[in-house]
Each structure stands twice: as structure tokens, then as C-alpha cells.
Amino acid sequence: MDEYFIKDLMVPISEYATVPVGATLFEAYLALEKAQEKYDHDKYRHRAILVLDKNNRVIGKVGQLDVLRALEPKNENFKMFEDISKYEFSSQFILSLREQYLMQDEPLSNICKKGAQIKVEDLMRAPTEGEYVEENTTLNTAIHQLVRGSHMALLVTRNNEIVGILRLADVFAAIFHTMKKCEIDNQ
Amino acid sequence: MNALEKLFIRIVQRVNINLRELEFDAKPYVWDLIPKNQMTKFYAFYGISPDHPLNLQFKHSGLAGSYFLGQCRVSNSLLYKCDVRGDELKKKGDRFQFKNFNIPISKDEEIVIEDSAFVKTLIHNFSHDPETLEKFFIKDTISTHYANIHGSPSDGCFLGPFSTVDLTTMRDCIIGTFSYVQAGEISHLNIEPGTVWVRSPGAFNFLYRYPIEKLKDYIYFKAGIKPQGILMDFVENRKEDFQRVFDVVNIEPSFDVPATASLDRYAVVRPSTRIGENVLVSQRAYIENSYLGKGANAQENCYIINSRLAGNNVNAHGAKIIEADVGENVFVGFNSFLHGQPENRLSIGKESIIMPHTIIDIAEPLAIPAGHIVWGLVTNQDDLEAHSISIAELSKIKTRFTKGNMFFEGSGENFVSAFQDRIHHILEANGAYFNSHDNSGQGHAQKNQNMSFNTIQPYPRGEYEGLFPTIMIQP
Numbered sequence: 001m002d003e004y005f006i007k008d009l010m011v012p013i014s015e016y017a018t019v020p021v022g023a024t025l026f027e028a029y030l031a032l033e034k035a036q037e038k039y040d041h042d043k044y045r046h047r048a049i050l051v052l053d054k055n056n057r058v059i060g061k062v063g064q065l066d067v068l069r070a071l072e073p074k075n076e077n078f079k080m081f082e083d084i085s086k087y088e089f090s091s092q093f094i095l096s097l098r099e100q101y102l103m104q105d106e107p108l109s110n111i112c113k114k115g116a117q118i119k120v121e122d123l124m125r126a127p128t129e130g131e132y133v134e135e136n137t138t139l140n141t142a143i144h145q146l147v148r149g150s151h152m153a154l155l156v157t158r159n160n161e162i163v164g165i166l167r168l169a170d171v172f173a174a175i176f177h178t179m180k181k182c183e184i185d186n187q
Numbered sequence: 188m189n190a191l192e193k194l195f196i197r198i199v200q201r202v203n204i205n206l207r208e209l210e211f212d213a214k215p216y217v218w219d220l221i222p223k224n225q226m227t228k229f230y231a232f233y234g235i236s237p238d239h240p241l242n243l244q245f246k247h248s249g250l251a252g253s254y255f256l257g258q259c260r261v262s263n264s265l266l267y268k269c270d271v272r273g274d275e276l277k278k279k280g281d282r283f284q285f286k287n288f289n290i291p292i293s294k295d296e297e298i299v300i301e302d303s304a305f306v307k308t309l310i311h312n313f314s315h316d317p318e319t320l321e322k323f324f325i326k327d328t329i330s331t332h333y334a335n336i337h338g339s340p341s342d343g344c345f346l347g348p349f350s351t352v353d354l355t356t357m358r359d360c361i362i363g364t365f366s367y368v369q370a371g372e373i374s375h376l377n378i379e380p381g382t383v384w385v386r387s388p389g390a391f392n393f394l395y396r397y398p399i400e401k402l403k404d405y406i407y408f409k410a411g412i413k414p415q416g417i418l419m420d421f422v423e424n425r426k427e428d429f430q431r432v433f434d435v436v437n438i439e440p441s442f443d444v445p446a447t448a449s450l451d452r453y454a455v456v457r458p459s460t461r462i463g464e465n466v467l468v469s470q471r472a473y474i475e476n477s478y479l480g481k482g483a484n485a486q487e488n489c490y491i492i493n494s495r496l497a498g499n500n501v502n503a504h505g506a507k508i509i510e511a512d513v514g515e516n517v518f519v520g521f522n523s524f525l526h527g528q529p530e531n532r533l534s535i536g537k538e539s540i541i542m543p544h545t546i547i548d549i550a551e552p553l554a555i556p557a558g559h560i561v562w563g564l565v566t567n568q569d570d571l572e573a574h575s576i577s578i579a580e581l582s583k584i585k586t587r588f589t590k591g592n593m594f595f596e597g598s599g600e601n602f603v604s605a606f607q608d609r610i611h612h613i614l615e616a617n618g619a620y621f622n623s624h625d626n627s628g629q630g631h632a633q634k635n636q637n638m639s640f641n642t643i644q645p646y647p648r649g650e651y652e653g654l655f656p657t658i659m660i661q662p
Contacts, residue, residue, distance in 0.1 A: 080396075084594060086376060087384055087394050093587055093596045100589075 004174050006142055007135045010156045010164035013058075017049040019120055021059065025070065026115035028062055048153065050165075051124045058155060058162045060124030070123040071114060132157055133166060139174075142166055191223060191249055191653040195265060198304045201327040205343025205359045209377050213329050213345050215410035220306050220331060221267050226251045226653030229268065229433075230642040233660065238634035239274050240295060243660040249645060249653050252433070254453070254470055258297045265304040270471060270487050272311040273298045274631070275616065277320060285317040294321050301326040305334070308346070309487050309504050312338035316356040316372070332414050333422070333488060334362075335504050335521055347380060348414035349406050349505070351521045351543060364408045365397070365418075367521060367544040380408075383544050383562060387605060391597030395542075395562050398592070402564070405524065405546055417548075418524060421507065425473055425490070428455045447623055449635040454485075463498065467617045467632040480515070482619030484632070493529070501613045503543065511535065514557060518610045520545060527553070540578070540606055560603075562593060578603050 017035035019028045028049045035046055051060040081098055130149040133142050135156050145154055146168055156164040195218075202213045229252035233243055243255050246262040253266040257273025276296035277283065283290045296313055299322055308330040314323035315338050323340055330336060330346035339352040346352065347364035356372045363380035370386040378384070381397025406416040413419070432438055432453055444450045445464045453470035460474045463481040468474060472485040473492075480498030485491055490507040497515040502508065506519040510527030512534040519525065520543030527533035531549055535541065536557030547553070547565045555561055555571065560581055563574040573591050581588075584599030595602070614620060618630025645655045 083379070083396070084394060087392065088370070088386055088388070089392055089394070089594065089596050093594075096587065097589065097594070 004139045004178075005135075006133065006137060006139060006156055006166055007164070009139070009170045009174055010135070010166045011046075011170070012164045013050070013162055016165050017046050018052050018058075019049055020052055020054070021121050023051075023120050024116055025067065025118040025120065025123070028120050029115070049120070051120050058127065060121065060126050061153075062120055062124045063152065066123045066125060070118050071111065127155055131155055134158070135163060139171070143171060143175075146171065189649075189653075190247075190651050191226060191265070194247065194249075194263060194654070195221065195223070195304060198263070198265065198302055198327075198329065201302050202329050202343060202345055205327050206345060206361060208359065208375060209361055211345060211361055211377075212410075216345075216408075217304065217306075217329055217331065219411075220413065221265055221304060223653065226265070226267070227645055227647050230644050231255070231266075231655065232640050232642045234638045234640055236634065236638045238637065240276075240278075241660060241662050242295075242297070243658070245643075245655050245658045247657070248655060250643070250655050251645065251653070258295060259300070260297055261300045263302045264300050266300075266308075267305065268307045269305045270309045270311070271298060271300070272309070272487075273323075275311065276313045276323065283317065283320050288317060290317060290320060292320055296321050296323060298323045299325070303328040303330075305330045307332045308334045308336060310336045311487075311504065312354070314338065314340050314356075315354045316340050319356075331408070332419070333505055333522065337504065337521070348408050349418060349522050349544075351505075353521065353543070364414070365402060365406045365522070365544055369543075383542060385542075385602075387597075387601070390605070391595070391599070391602040393593070393595050393602065395593045397564060405548075421490070421524075422488075425455070428457070428473065429471065431455075447618075447621055447633060449618075449632045451635065451638075452640070464623075465619050465621045465632050467619075467630070467635070469631075482614060482617075484613075484617045484619065497537070499614055499619055501610050501617075503613075514539070516610070517541070518606065524548065538578070540610075560606075563591075 017032040019031045032046055032049050048061050048063045050058050053059045081094060085094055130145055131151055131154055133145055133154045133156055135158050142154060152168050154166045155162050156166050199214045226249045231250035231253045233255040235241055239256060240258050242258040244260040248261045249265040252268035254270045258276055259271050259273045277292045279292055279294050281292040283292060298310060303325055314320055319340055325336060325341045327343045328341045332348040334346040335351040337351060338354045340356045343359045344357050346362045349365045350362040351367045352362055353369040355368055355370050358374040360373055361377045362368060363378050363382060365380055366378045366382040368378055368384050370384055371388055381399055381402040383395040385393040404416060406414060406418045408414040432455055438452050440450055440456060444462060447464045448462050448466040450468045451470040454468045454472040457475040460477050462479045465482045466479045467484040469487045471487045473490040474485060475492045477491045478495045480496055482498050483496045483500040485502050486504045488505040489502045492509045494508045494511045496513045499516045500513055501518045503521040505522035508519060508525045510529055510532050511525055512532060514535055514537030516538045517535050519541045523541050523545045525533055526548045531552045533547060533549060533553050535555045538558050539555055540560045542562040545562055549566060551567060553571060558578045559575050560578055561575040565571050565574050581599040582603050588595040616630050618632035620628040621633050622628055643655060643658060645653050
């Protein structure tokens with residue numbers, strides 16, 4: 001793996017989907033689509049959008065699960081599930097309750113309206129300490145961070161500025177590329 | 188600032204440190220709840236009898252109006268009108284069964300209260316925690332009006348008014364107003380007001396949540412105010428009756444008490460009350476114009492008014508029964524409020540179970556059929572149907588069951604048998620099955636008859652005003 005460097009594997013932030021704080025969920029999706037169009041079609045697709053403050057600093061990340069979570073019905077029943085989860089009921093029990101109540105509500109109803117109403121800052125997650133990695137850090141360390149934090153990507157920094165995204169999919173591809181190469185060399 | 192205030196500040200700080208993760212500040216809730224100027228006004232007292240162990244130790248504590256029995260150590264704590272009953276503790280040589288462990292008890296169990304403050308709280312039963320069987324500890328804990336800490340070791344907790352923690356070890360938890368928790372072991376939980384949670388890991392899990400706006404009519408508590416609502420008004424309106432029994436040195440009952448029954452001299456009994464054989468009426472119980480049939484009991488803070496109890500009735504700590512006819516073997520759980528009217532009485536069929544913290548408040552006659560289990564808030568027939576199930580039906584549940592705000596998972600049969608076993612055990616411990624012919628089945632109703640009471644007093648003035656001197660009371 002020594003031949004790989006984080007800066008070689010990362011997606012430069014200029015090629016990544018970003019939106020300013022205050023953008024709607026729909027605007028975030030358009031940004032993702034636009035970034036993908038510009039991006040090399042042979043590579044893995046982007047799956048997240050970065051949210052920037054007015055100084056263009058990354059303050060949050062919106063992933064696919066965040067979007068789906070935001071589109072789920074948020075009625076009184078939803079709050080009730082959140083509340084009773086802590087009372088040690090089994091996950092099957094909570095799931096059966098959810099299914100029972102979801103049948104009374106269409107999860108994707110008003111999707112157009114929701115897309116225009118939901119602001120990215122309402123569903124983004126602020127990066128945690130373990131989601132940053134310096135561009136000169138070894139790839140082994142980056143892999144450890146990805147595994148330990150179950151992250152889909154890390155934010156790559158240079159002098160405390162975010163310069164790119166190291167995606168799990170790209171690291172995974174690099175590892176298998178190395179394995180494949182070893183196999184060929186051994187034959 | 189005197190020693191008592193310094194002590195209170197330190198207790199609050201200890202609780203806040205334990206509850207910092209839940210971002211809870213106990214001070215605005217409790218600072219005015221313990222009337223510091225009243226801590227000199229009331230004596231503390233303790234019971235002695237040939238049938239109870241005696242080992243009481245008090246150090247650097249305020250104990251105003253509080254009652255002690257059995258084995259108990261209190262240090263650096265403030266207790267205001269509390270009951271600490273150490274008469275069901277384990278004894279050296281007993282064995283405790285926990286799952287597959289049969290654990291020997293190496294020394295007599297003690298209730299050990301440290302760095303805590305309680306208002307009108309009941310502490311009773313024994314530690315069910317297999318990790319601490321000889322020490323029923325309560326530390327860094329604050330509890331408020333009419334809370335019950337029942338067989339529940341506690342470390343770093345706050346209990347709201349009329350809350351109950353039953354047979355559960357709790358660490359760093361907030362127990363909301365009028366919540367009941369029986370869950371084995373809990374930590375770092377904020378239990379919302381009006382939660383009734385009964386869980387036996389691997390067997391069953393019952394949860395009911397009160398509609399909070401409706402609960403507020405009955406009991407409401409927030410920072411900066413005293414607890415308010417129908418429940419508080421109900422007990423406050425009868426406070427003066429208790430004042431009389433506490434002020435008089437010798438008090439005799441105004442009716443014949445059977446030789447096998449026990450009527451505590453610190454209970455209020457008003458005409459025209461009759462009690463049957465093997466009845467237990469505990470201190471701070473209130474009985475008015477009622478009949479308690481053979482083997483019935485009225486535990487601490489129970490109120491039974493204009494009611495008839497057929498016999499072998501368990502009325503757990505804080506249960507209130509007004510204008511009701513209650514069948515045999517009915518269980519009424521902790522802090523329940525069963526409120527009929529003279530023209531609209533409540534009747535409860537035999538062998539029914541009224542879950543802890545149930546409110547039945549009716550303006551029309553209501554009959555609960557025999558063999559039913561009832562929970563939550565019931566104000567009419569429709570509510571009853573939405574908040575009850577027959578015990579036979581519940582016993583058939585094998586996986587899960589929901590009804591309104593009630594959620595149940597597990598074995599209904601196990602749930603029912605757990606309750607029925609416990610009811611039987613309570614009746615047994617209270618002496619309901621006592622047989623005077625062969626003297627078998629003695630319990631509290633018989634053992635409490637030979638009880639005398641001594642009083643102890645705090646410093647009336649000075650640096651330690653309101654605190655009691657260090658006292659050790661042993662045989």
C-alpha cells in the first residue's frame with residue numbers, strides 16, 4: 001500500500017458537491033448531480049454533499065441516509081418510537097410498531113414540497129474529530145480511521161483547510177487493485 | 188450560612204455532578220422544597236419491638252418528622268417527614284436466589300443513606316441487587332414528595348413527586364413525576380413524567396405513558412414551584428389530621444382492633460371504621476368510614492375513605508381509594524388514585540390488579556369486572572375498555588400486544604404470574620394468612636403489635652440548628 005498516498009486517492013474539494021448553508025434539499029441534490037456530471041464517469045459516484053458556511057468552510061455533510069431520514073414522517077407517532085426505544089423493547093417490536101403506524105401515513109407524500117422546504121442545515125451532520133485526516137498521513141492510518149469510525153469518507157486537510165474527500169469506495173478499490181497486482185506478480 | 192444549608196448545597200452539587208450528562212440542575216427544583224426553618228420543628232422517631240432488629244445510626248443529618256425501623260445508617264443527609272422501614276431486610280444466613288446463583292447472605296443487611304435529601308419519601312423493602320445484597324445503599328440522591336424507593340439501591344438520582352422505583356438498582360437517573368419503574372437495573376436514563384414501566388429482562392416488558400396534559404391536572408411539578416394538582420391537594424387537605432396523631436403522646440383507637448390485626452398509632456383512623464382480623468394499617472395511613480376485611484392492608488401514605496375492602500386486599504404504598512367497593516384479593520398498586528363519588532361509586536371485582544400509578548377518577552358509576560388488569564387514566568367506561576384487559580386474555584399473549592399508549596412485549600403469562608406471586612408474598616409478609624390456632628403465618632400485622640416509639644430531637648439553635656447530634660441506637 002506504500003505506493004498510495006491520500007492526496008492521490010482523494011477527490012479534490014473543487015470536484016465534490018457542495019452547497020452553501022441555507023440551501024434546500026432539492027438544491028443539494030442538483031449540486032450532487034452537477035458534480036457527478038463533471039466527474040469521471042468511470043469512477044464511483046458521489047454519495048454525499050458538503051455544506052459550506054459563508055467563508056466556504058465545511059460545516060457539515062449530508063449523506064443518503066440523512067436525506068431518507070429527513071423524508072420520513074415526523075408525526076407524533078414518530079416521536080413516540082424515538083421515546084420508547086430507550087425502554088429496552090426489542091428492535092423487532094419497534095420495527096413492527098413502525099410498520100403498523102407507517103401504513104397510516106405515506107412516507108413519500110408531499111415529496112416535492114419537502115424537497116423545497118427542508119434546509120440542508122436541518123439534516124446535515126457536523127464532522128466529528130475522527131473524520132479529518134491530514135493529506136500527508138499514511139494510508140494505513142486513514143484506513144484505521146475509516147474502520148474505527150465506520151465512516152463512508154474522511155475530510156482531507158492541508159494546513160487546517162479542507163482540500164479533498166477520501167472516500168471509502170476509493171480506498172477499497174485501491175486495496176483490491178494492490179491485491180490483484182500481487183497475485184499477478186506471484187504467478 | 189449554617190451547617191444544614193451547607194450540607195444541602197453539597198447534596199445538590201453531588202446530585203448535579205452525577206446527572207451532568209443529562210444536563211439536570213436539581214437546585215431550582217428542590218431548594219425551597221425542604222423547609223429549612225422547619226427542620227427544628229418536628230421530632231424524629233423510631234420503633235422498638237422484640238420482633239425487629241435495632242441498629243440505627245445517625246450522623247450529621249436532619250431527620251425532621253421522619254420514622255425509622257430496623258437497621259439503618261444515615262449520614263450527611265436531610266430527611267423531611269420520611270419513612271425508612273428497615274424491617275424487611277435480609278438476615279445473616281439467609282440465601283438469595285438470583286437466576287442460577289444461590290447467594291448466601293454473609294451479614295445482616297442495612298439501609299445506608301449517604302449524602303442525600305428526601306421529602307416525604309418512603310424507603311422500604313430490601314436490596315434486590317445481587318451485587319450488593321447486604322447493603323441497601325442510597326447515595327447522592329434527591330427525592331421529592333411521596334416518592335417511593337422500594338427495594339431499589341440508588342446512586343446519583345433525582346426522583347420527582349409521586350414517583351416510585353421498585354426493585355430496581357438505579358444510577359445517574361431522573362425519575363419523572365408520577366413515574367413508576369420496575370426494571371431490574373437502569374442507568375443514565377431520564378424517565379419522562381407519567382411513565383409506568385415494568386420489565387423483567389427476557390420475560391416481559393410493559394410500558395404505559397400518560398397523556399402529559401391530562402396528568403398535569405393530577406400532578407404537576409416544575410422548577411421553582413411546589414408540586415401541584417389534585418393529588419397534592421388531596422393529601423394536603425388531610426395534613427392536619429396527621430398533626431394531631433403526631434402531637435399526642437398516647438393515643439388509643441376508638442374501636443376494637445382484633446388481636447391479630449395491627450393499627451399503627453401514627454395512622455389516622457376516623458369514624459366509622461372497622462377492621463377485620465389480620466389487617467395491617469401502617470403509619471401515615473389514613474382510614475375514614477371504611478371497612479377493611481380479613482387480611483387487607485393499608486400501607487404507608489394509603490388513604491381509604493368511604494370504602495369497603497372485602498379482604499386480602501393489597502393497597503401498596505401511597506394507594507388512595509375513595510368511595511369504592513373492592514372485592515377480595517384485589518391488588519391496588521403504588522400511588523394509585525381510585526376516586527369514586529358518593530353517588531357514583533367505583534366497584535372492583537375480585538382478583539383484579541390495578542397497576543401501580545393508575546388513576547381512576549369517575550363522575551359516573553364504574554364497575555371493573557373480576558379478574559381484570561387496569562392501567563393508566565380511566566374516567567369512564569370507554570377509558571376502562573381502552574385501559575384494561577382480562578387476566579385470562581393477557582395470559583395468552585406470547586409475543587407482543589399494544590393498546591393505546593400501552594406497549595407490551597413478551598409473555599403475558601409470565602407477567603401475570605409475576606404479579607400474582609408478588610401479591611401472595613406481600614399478603615404473607617403482612618400477616619394476612621396468620622392462623623391464631625397454631626400461630627403460623629406471622630407477619631407485620633402481628634409483629635407490629637408490640638411496638639413502642641421513642642423520639643429524638645435536633646439542635647434547636649446555633650451552628651447545627653436543624654441537624655441531629657450523632658446518635659447510635661442499639662439493643
